Amino acid sequence: MIQLPVIAANRLCIDYKLDKQWVNAINGVSLVINPFETHGLVGESGSGKSTLALALMRYMADNARIESGEVLFYGENLLLKSDSEMRRIWGRQMSLVPQDPLASLNPAYTIGEQIAEITRLHEGLSRPAARQRAVEMLERVRIADPEAVARKYPHQLSGGMQQRVNIAMALSTQPKLLVLDEPTTALDVTTEAVILDLFRSLIQENRGAALYVSHNLGVIAQMCDRVTVLYAGEVMACAPVDELYANPLHPYTISLLASIPRPLPGHETRLPTIPGVAPSLAERPRGCVFAPRCPVALQQCFDEKPPLEETGPGRLVKCHRWREIADGTLPVETPHEPPAAQWPALPGEAHVLNVEGLSKRYGSRTLFSRVAGDESRFVQAVDGVTMRVRARSTLGLVGESGSGKTTLARCIVGLETADEGRILLLDVMIPNMLRRRSRAFLRELQMVFQNPNDTLNPYQTVGQALERTIRRLKTEPLTPERIQARVIDLLAAVRLTPDYAGRYPAELSGGEKQRVAIARAFAANPALVVADEPTSALDVSVQAVILNLLKDLRAREGASYLVISHDLAAIAYLADWIAVMYLGQIVEEGSTEQVYSAPSHPYTEALLSAIPAPDPRIKQGNVRLEGEVPSAAHIPCGCRFHTRCPRKIGAICEQEEPPWREAGSGHRIRCHIPIEDLIVLQNSAP
Amino acid sequence: MTDASLTPQSPPYLPRLKRYARALVGMLQQFRARPLTLLGAAIVALFLLLAIIGPHIAPYPYDAIIRGAARLPPSPQHPFGTDRLGRDVFSRVLWGAREIIAIPGLATGIAVFLGTCLGMFLGYIGGWVDEIISRVLDSLLSIPALLLALVMLGTIGPSPVGIVIVIVLLYIPIVTRVIRSATLNIRSSGYIEAARLRGEPVVYILFREILPGVLPALAVEGALRFSYAIFLTASLGFLGLGVQPPSPDWGRMVNEARESYARTPWALWFPAGAIAALVIGVNLLADGLRRIFRYEGQV
Numbered sequence: 009m010i011q012l013p014v015i016a017a018n019r020l021c022i023d024y025k026l027d028k029q030w031v032n033a034i035n036g037v038s039l040v041i042n043p044f045e046t047h048g049l050v051g052e053s054g055s056g057k058s059t060l061a062l063a064l065m066r067y068m069a070d071n072a073r074i075e076s077g078e079v080l081f082y083g084e085n086l087l088l089k090s091d092s093e094m095r096r097i098w099g100r101q102m103s104l105v106p107q108d109p110l111a112s113l114n115p116a117y118t119i120g121e122q123i124a125e126i127t128r129l130h131e132g133l134s135r136p137a138a139r140q141r142a143v144e145m146l147e148r149v150r151i152a153d154p155e156a157v158a159r160k161y162p163h164q165l166s167g168g169m170q171q172r173v174n175i176a177m178a179l180s181t182q183p184k185l186l187v188l189d190e191p192t193t194a195l196d197v198t199t200e201a202v203i204l205d206l207f208r209s210l211i212q213e214n215r216g217a218a219l220y221v222s223h224n225l226g227v228i229a230q231m232c233d234r235v236t237v238l239y240a241g242e243v244m245a246c247a248p249v250d251e252l253y254a255n256p257l258h259p260y261t262i263s264l265l266a267s268i269p270r271p272l273p274g275h276e277t278r279l280p281t282i283p284g285v286a287p288s289l290a291e292r293p294r295g296c297v298f299a300p301r302c303p304v305a306l307q308q309c310f311d312e313k314p315p316l317e318e319t320g321p322g323r324l325v326k327c328h329r330w331r332e333i334a335d336g337t338l339p340v341e342t343p344h345e346p347p348a349a350q351w352p353a354l355p356g357e358a359h360v361l362n363v364e365g366l367s368k369r370y371g372s373r374t375l376f377s378r379v380a381g382d383e384s385r386f387v388q389a390v391d392g393v394t395m396r397v398r399a400r401s402t403l404g405l406v407g408e409s410g411s412g413k414t415t416l417a418r419c420i421v422g423l424e425t426a427d428e429g430r431i432l433l434l435d436v437m438i439p440n441m442l443r444r445r446s447r448a449f450l451r452e453l454q455m456v457f458q459n460p461n462d463t464l465n466p467y468q469t470v471g472q473a474l475e476r477t478i479r480r481l482k483t484e485p486l487t488p489e490r491i492q493a494r495v496i497d498l499l500a501a502v503r504l505t506p507d508y509a510g511r512y513p514a515e516l517s518g519g520e521k522q523r524v525a526i527a528r529a530f531a532a533n534p535a536l537v538v539a540d541e542p543t544s545a546l547d548v549s550v551q552a553v554i555l556n557l558l559k560d561l562r563a564r565e566g567a568s569y570l571v572i573s574h575d576l577a578a579i580a581y582l583a584d585w586i587a588v589m590y591l592g593q594i595v596e597e598g599s600t601e602q603v604y605s606a607p608s609h610p611y612t613e614a615l616l617s618a619i620p621a622p623d624p625r626i627k628q629g630n631v632r633l634e635g636e637v638p639s640a641a642h643i644p645c646g647c648r649f650h651t652r653c654p655r656k657i658g659a660i661c662e663q664e665e666p667p668w669r670e671a672g673s674g675h676r677i678r679c680h681i682p683i684e685d686l687i688v689l690q691n692s693a694p
Numbered sequence: 695m696t697d698a699s700l701t702p703q704s705p706p707y708l709p710r711l712k713r714y715a716r717a718l719v720g721m722l723q724q725f726r727a728r729p730l731t732l733l734g735a736a737i738v739a740l741f742l743l744l745a746i747i748g749p750h751i752a753p754y755p756y757d758a759i760i761r762g763a764a765r766l767p768p769s770p771q772h773p774f775g776t777d778r779l780g781r782d783v784f785s786r787v788l789w790g791a792r793e794i795i796a797i798p799g800l801a802t803g804i805a806v807f808l809g810t811c812l813g814m815f816l817g818y819i820g821g822w823v824d825e826i827i828s829r830v831l832d833s834l835l836s837i838p839a840l841l842l843a844l845v846m847l848g849t850i851g852p853s854p855v856g857i858v859i860v861i862v863l864l865y866i867p868i869v870t871r872v873i874r875s876a877t878l879n880i881r882s883s884g885y886i887e888a889a890r891l892r893g894e895p896v897v898y899i900l901f902r903e904i905l906p907g908v909l910p911a912l913a914v915e916g917a918l919r920f921s922y923a924i925f926l927t928a929s930l931g932f933l934g935l936g937v938q939p940p941s942p943d944w945g946r947m948v949n950e951a952r953e954s955y956a957r958t959p960w961a962l963w964f965p966a967g968a969i970a971a972l973v974i975g976v977n978l979l980a981d982g983l984r985r986i987f988r989y990e991g992q993v
Contacts, residue, residue: 421891422890422891423887423890423891442890442891445893447893450891450892450893453891454891455887455888455891457884457887457888458884459884462883462884462885463883463884463885463888464884464885465883465885465903465906465907466906466907467906467907468885468906473885476892477888477892480892480893480894481892481893525884525888528888
């Protein structure tokens, strides 16, 4: 018996209305999801993956229309159904787990009421029965105290908990199709790992099909059975997950997989990048949409659109040259520049930055609390951190959100004033307060910010922004011509043409804005550049460009970096030295190789274990952290990590602060467990 | 990548004028797409024109009492009729346009300027200074506008300068609040922090980095305040606290005509209609500006 696919899209075309004009977003996409299958939909931002996923549920934005094609749900065309018929299908037969967990929960109702509403509506359950089902659902998504959580309001829950509630809602009617639209993008990597485990088992229990939409190739590799790769609104490839990752046939897939930084250190190499940017909806290439960026494109690729061909059982690829790629006669090599010459390391132990006992606390410093000596209302964001950045090297600072890593970086550059501690720049003590720092110190200490969209003033051209920085921080008087020359030089250093100087930020892509921000940080040859999550808002292929660029500039300018990230894979590529931070303290530091292999602090171990490897054959590690980072207002006593530590050894962890233990050549771990025991524990772990 | 052409070909710095011109054309196109905004702009432009040339094209002086022409209904000779004293209403409305625009305009300008400076400063520095001044301004907001005006003008005597002072005092807290909240949205941006990290003085950050960002809020707020100020000025005129007789004041003309409304209704219609038209025009314009800037102001 032939099984009907759960959902089948045939030659679907979707248009958006932008400025009174219809532009095509999804172009003739066909997609089949079979029962019991978890189908991955992967693509960069703007590829149309969310549009497509929602269109499969016949859920469209107001300014979108389905121009042609059909969507068959168990053989029935959804596009012919009336709205009231769709309302019976939505929520009951297909449901959605959205990207932003909080925005999709109604703040005015308790969790229990919201989940109960669905079964009352779709299954006609009575109020008490629906309420009971809601609590059961919360239990199924492994919420510890479901009765209590059911009585809470959405804002009282953490992001991970909110996403559990969303999945409980989505699964409460046992839908045939579950659409997950980037459900873990907003979460920390440790929380993500827990939620992914949960998804995996729940999707299996639910015995329906699932569509998992993500830009993260690691998550897709770990979650899905089959994967469709979307680019500029067209399917580039579709394959079982093992084959897609082990043996990709499309040049786009090959380049994308190559551009991911791997969690294992590889400083010597550069990340291969995909040149250019994805085409905008309005000006899609006539031939193959990927041709302008493809390293192996022929004239034919520009002239004629390749067909989506079946290359094997369940494998589709849209490329003129897939046969050559498949039989190995055409190697797809993305542009690969040799690494720039490194500055020779400085002799001895030269440090560009020394931080000693730095502390920062926030809180309502009201007159009353000061007089009363009430300390409880303070939030200790950074607590006595001592660390060093060696000259011409990169220190990576990693940790979950709430670990204090951003506050620490902001204290160092002076955007926040540290309460206690000393900051030594090039062995000279500098004031903690930004206003007291002389221009010479400002020059040596610059910063790259996280959000590319507010890093540049929208009312100033790129040239104006760079010129101003040069003029403010210059060491000698410069003529206007010299300043302009320097602007062009800086733009060239970040691979931008001189005409970018006349552009406004609105005319730049996210990656280009971030490049200008990097150019601005390097405007006055700083000794140390602090980069706060410089690539976390960017797509994988753009991230590779920025990571390469940061590396090149460090080599070229002889600067040092302090890079903050929650992405341990990206930071492994950049950093020589890693410091792991938890609740305002550093818990482990060492060279990248040392930190990424045993022995490591149980917290580091959990962070590493949580990384979804972009390879379906490598299973995610199984060390999981339950719960959330405790609030910095109520720091646990003893070892701060004991409330979540999977390797807690006993009462000592709750009572005594752990000592620093030396693991050799500068590698230090702050834990009660002796180094030898950690090695044994971690090497025996499966 | 783009390193194919690193040698400068086109001048890297496009003429700034060209860019401004492009922005202006874009704005005009926006106006054209919104007929109501265009109507508002046209009304405001007409009244501005009247304020400038009104006294020159008025057929009679504002205080001329035409013999034997009292209580005449509108006619080609007297388009708006004459009042009970025999003064030409059309001429008086034309003469009055100058004051009804100049007083609120000047007052709004001063209030918006001071309020913007204060709002940006408070929003940027934050801390206890902001806390104290903001609370004081909030408490000023609770004073009813007319009450303050009556008390103040009653004390210092009715005069145009008095009205300007009253409006400025009333509107500074409101403008400050709006600009302060617009500044708060900008303050934590990366580009402000980048400016701090290169040691820019506060004045530079306020006027070069923040001001362009609050300009949309400023334009909308300015237009809105202007329309309220017109209304307030007319109200004060009506209560006899504005420009003193016999000079023409639309508000006072309405009040004077009220007594003889049964016999000379036109003497009330035209000044009242002029006030309404101007306020509606300014409001349409403010509303359009808000949409054009996609600014959601909290008024």
